[in-house]
Amino acid sequence: MARGITEDEVWKACDALLLEGARPTIERVRQKLGRGSPNTVSPMLETWFKHLGTRIADPGAFTAPASMPDPVHQAAKHLWEAAQAEARRDLADQLNEGLANATANIEAEKERATIADAAAFAASLKAAHLQAELDELRLKFDVERSAHVVAAARLEEALQRHTDLKSDLEKAWQATEAERGRGAQVVAAAEERATGAERRAAMEIERERMLRIKFEKSNESIIKRFEEALKAHVSANEQLGAAQLRFTQLRTQADQREQELQAVTQQCGTRIKELEAALSMANMALARSSAQDALVEQLVAKLGATNRAPGLRSAMPKSAPPKKGKTAG
Template structure:
């Protein structure tokens, strides 16, 4: 940078270049000093050239210090003589070409300044675009975070729904177990009732058979008595026939009671079958409800896993986009700083 460059610095650098056998130019003086802009170095170098003639007339103007070794002093004297010869030969040419060189350098500097301004404007535009892109990415990231929070809320709600479904499934299983136990209890009761009915029917049937055998024996006895008494009296025969009819009526009544018992047993069997069918239907309905709840639970878990995977994918994409934008911003900032630090670029 040109800040801090003085005329003494430019004259010292020009003297050193002249002692080295090189013609002092703006670029060489800048390289010798290590800093400075052409606009700052140029007027100081012009005054150096204007005073060079008067300084040449002074033999001690470029004399080396007294402590300088002889070989160095001789080399300096040699370079001084060469520089003087070249300066005398090129003084007029330097004056003529100097203004042309300064004009070209001024044009070059103006072009460089215009290019620098254009690049600074481009960098400013790029920085504005990057800031806008970063702002959009930040808003997208915030929206993604909101969506993620909403998805997490949905997941929590689904977890609660799953818990409720699991509780309902447990309740259904408990109800099914209770229904099965009740069905087994009813089946046992029906079996006991059927066994008791069959026992009672067997007892009745044995009693009725015994009574029938007794009646048959009585009929046989009456028939024998009838045969024995037939010759004795028609009235006794009629009474005997009437008694036989009464016995037959009692036998028919006994048979009717037997048929009524069988019908009661059949009705109890039909009732038991109906109760068994109802218990089976209740068991099938409970199992169907359990399967439905299990399928709904599996579907809800699958949807929750898919939603979580999609959210993770979106988070990775947004993170990659953010890292890419930040990398572009760092590269552009570094390029802008490098261009600002080197005006010749």
């Protein structure tokens, strides 16, 4: 097991190195002693340097023994003086080097402090700039958020208007469909009534034709048939007049309904054209009915002319009222 070193051994090694003209260092002391760690030698070497000035001030501290020969004593003295000079130079060099290092360190510290101040000032400027940008961004964010809220409200309002318009459009379409159905029903009823009137007129014409045939077979029978036909014609005319009046009323109602449909369904032109076509067909039926009425009137006129013939007038009974019936006709 390696033996530890003592402070006395380190001091003696340093003195020996100093007498040899070498500067004592940690490695030289360890080489001189042959052992010892740098951590152990370093504080002991520092202590030796601290006491070196006091020992130099006391020349007897390094005095050789009295039994030493004079040449050796002179050599030791010379070595001691050389060692002192070397130690002074080393101390001066160390002091100058330490002073230079301290000055350099101070200048470096000053430069670092200046750089740190500049960096701090730049950092403060950057922080102020960033704070201003942050405030501006916050202001923009508030403005954007307000605009977003307004846009959201407008969008909600537009959606509500769209929903309302869609509901109104559906209601208008339903009303249009209902009006179209009612108009179709009115037109169908008008067509049905016109067809009935036409059928009745055809039946009356057929009846008049049969009366004319019977009149040719028997004068008396014709006169009686004529009176009956005349009465029936008057009744038919009254019915036809009532039918025409009803048809006119229906047509007026249909026109009023058409106007209402035009006011409600301005965008349904195709449907209105269909209603107009249906009304045109009804008018054609009415025209045909009017033509048939004219034919009946011509037949009545012919029958009246026959009734006014001289031979026929003498054969007529006195109670026969053809003129009254004609006047009524």
